[in-house]
Amino acid sequence: MNKDTHNQLVSALTTIISETNGLSLSDTIDLLVSSGLEVTSPETYAVVYDFRELLNRFQVNQVTIQALLKHPVSAALFEFFKNFPLKYREEHIHLTGAISAEFIYPRLMKLLEGPDKKIYEQKITEVYGADALPIRTVADVDKLIRLQENEGFSRYLKILYLPKLIFINREVHAEAAYHMAKELNDKFNVGAIRLKFSLSRASSSSSEQIPGIDDVTPEDVVLGLYDGFKKFESEHPGFHFILSPSFRKEATQFDAENYASRKDHFMAQIDELVKMLDKYPFLVPHMTDVDTVGDERELYRKEHFNEMQAGFRKLQYRGFxxxxxxxxxxxxxxxxIQAVDNAMNIWHIDTLEHGISLGINPNKYFHRLYQDVLKKNKAGQPITPKDSLYRELTELDWGSHRNVLEKLYKGEALNEEEDILFVKAKFHTAREVEHYQHDVLNRMIQKGVTLVSLPSSNNKLTGKFEDYKDHPFSWWEKKGVQLGVGTDNHITLNTNFIYEMLILLYTDAVNLKITKLLMVTTGETRRPFISHLLWTMRKQLRKNNK
Structure with missing residues (x-):
């Protein structure tokens, strides 16, 4: 597509969105098609018409969301959102997964060419495999730090290792923070960042251990990040940042050399954080919350939450x-769902990150389980403990009919009566889980707990969505959930903030209004003011075209 057509698309979209006060994407495109564009700009009309057809095909699973994102209309929408007068609020971004290969490469090469070359090469090979070396170019680094198709959550946590290697002093933390702020501001119109980072990267797991990390203190980390963001803020006075220390939940994620347990290490970090704020009071406005991260699949019982309760309580007394x-x-x-329930009851969380267990449709989820298991059963395939379906299948409400479950385990074909019993087991389970889910979600709404949505991360890492259209953002919005949007690790996940906005629009093109999305992503609650800003974009467009 030539530049003139692109500019005409941007102009047409800006005009129709401003004049209709940010309707849904589907309505916007329909009105654009019927706006007379066919006469004034036939080529632009053809592109818009093609996009509408593609959007309709996406709704019925004939094309993937990638086809939409690669379309010229997406490029025009991207520019529209980038040009919006208010800056966006990146509510969830991690340090290690949001640093580009261009930033990592020269700093990594210094390590690989230094006296500890063999140690670094050994660790890189251990995590990424023998094919990871040699590293000769920026492209080599870029390939290692991006999640590939069909790679899941466990692999995702591992490939974040490479960026961690370069954070060996305060200075590089400052450089990284400045680099991140500039990239997000210049490329994606982001003017507020809530950064997740680790005070300590010590680990008892060999694959997570980082050479030289003992020389980096929590003060180095925090003050370095503060320095970098403050430098950018001095150049862009409207910029805002929050440093959000994040604690790993897994049992192996602690300094086993200096502490007897993860709880002891966690409490030591809490004490150090409090002392740091007393020592450097200028940090207080920028360190207002903490987070927990990591693989939560084994961490859902009350005992798991009780371990960190005292530390969080101490921070809450300090205003965190x-x-x-x-x-x-x-x-x-x-x-x-139970994990979210316990986080609210025991930790008294103010914000839930991800939270898709509160958005998955249990009836669809469990019926899909039924279909997948039945397909295997008809093929004579057993369901073993290694199968991803095993645990969910095991915990269905079988009542007195566990003999049906045993046949599914063994791959023995079910008869018609047993098939009906299977349907009943999944039906009753779905109903109970749905009740539990809605109880927790409604309590979250009542308490005013914010939920941060991360569509690409949720889709690529959980394996719980067949398609982006299953993402519950629009449903949460209708339910009245307080929402935010983040990218998680946008480099690792091959996305960016505006792409996440487009994904959310495309997942519910009929109901999600552009104005509402702008309100959520900017934090601006005054709808008339958003309308005014859209109109100023239209006026500026007219001025530029004269």
């Missing part, structure tokens, strides 16, 4: 808010 990565991954949907 508690955010929590939960409802992101699970062995069974009920346990995913």
């Amino acid at each position: 808010k508690i955010r929590s990565h939960h409802g992101e991954t699970w062995h069974t949907l009920k346990k995913g």
Whole structure:
């Protein structure tokens, strides 16, 4: 597509969105098609018409969302959102997964060419495999730090290792923070960042251990990030940032050399954080919350939450808010909901990150389980403990009919009566889980707990969505959930903030209004003011075209 057509698309979209006060994408495109564009610009009309057809095909699963994102209309929408007068609020971004290969490469090469070359090469090979070396170019680094198709959550956590290697002093943390702020501002119109980072990267797991990490203190990390963001803020006075220390939940993620347990290490970090704020009071406005991160699949019982309760309580007395990565991954949907339930009851969280266990439709989820298991059963395939369906299948409400479950385990064909019993087991389970899910979600709404949505992360890492259209953002919005949007690790996940906005629009093109999406992503609650800003975009467009 030539530049003139692109500019005409941007102009046409800006005009129709401003004049209709940010309707849904479907209505916007329909009105654009009937706007007389066919006469004034036939080529632009053809592109818009093609996009409408593609959007309709996406709704019936004939094309993937990637086909939409690669379309010229997406490029025009991207520019429209980039030009919006208010800056966006990136509510969830991690340090290690949001640093580009261009930033990592020269700093990594210094390590690979230094005296500890063999140690670094050994660790890189251990995590990424023998094919990871040699690293000669920026492209080599870029390939290693991006999640590939069909790679899941466990692999995702591992490939974040490479960026961690370069964070060996305060200076590189400052450089990284400045680099991140500039990239997000210049490329994606982001003017507020809530950064997740680790105070300590010590681990008892060999694959997570980082050479030289003992030389980096929590003060180095925090003050370095503060320095970098403050430098950018001095150049862009409207910029805002929050440093959100994040604690790994897994049992192996602690300094086993210096602490007897993860709880001891966690409490030591809490004490150090409090002392740091007393020592450097200028940090207080920028360190207002903490978070928990990591693989939560085994961490859903009350005992798991009790371990960190005292530390969070201490921070809450100091004015901190508690955010929590939960409802992101699970062995069974009920346990995913239970994890959120316990986070609210025991930690008294203020914000839930991810939370898709509160958005999955249990009836569809369990019927899909039924279909997948039955397909295997008809093929004579057993369901073993290694099968991803095993745990969910095991915890269905079988009542006195566990003999049906045993036949599914063994791959023995079900008869018609047993098939009906299977349907009943999944039906009753779905109904109970749905009740539990809605109880927890309604309590979350009542308490005013915010939910941060991360569509690409949720789709690529959980394995719980067949398609982006299953993402519950629009349903949450209708339910009245307080929402935010983040990218998680946008480099690792091959996305960016505006792409996440487009994905959300495309997943519910009929109901989600552009104005509402702008309100959520900017944090601006005054709808008339959003309308005014859209109109100023139209006026500026007219001025530029004169």
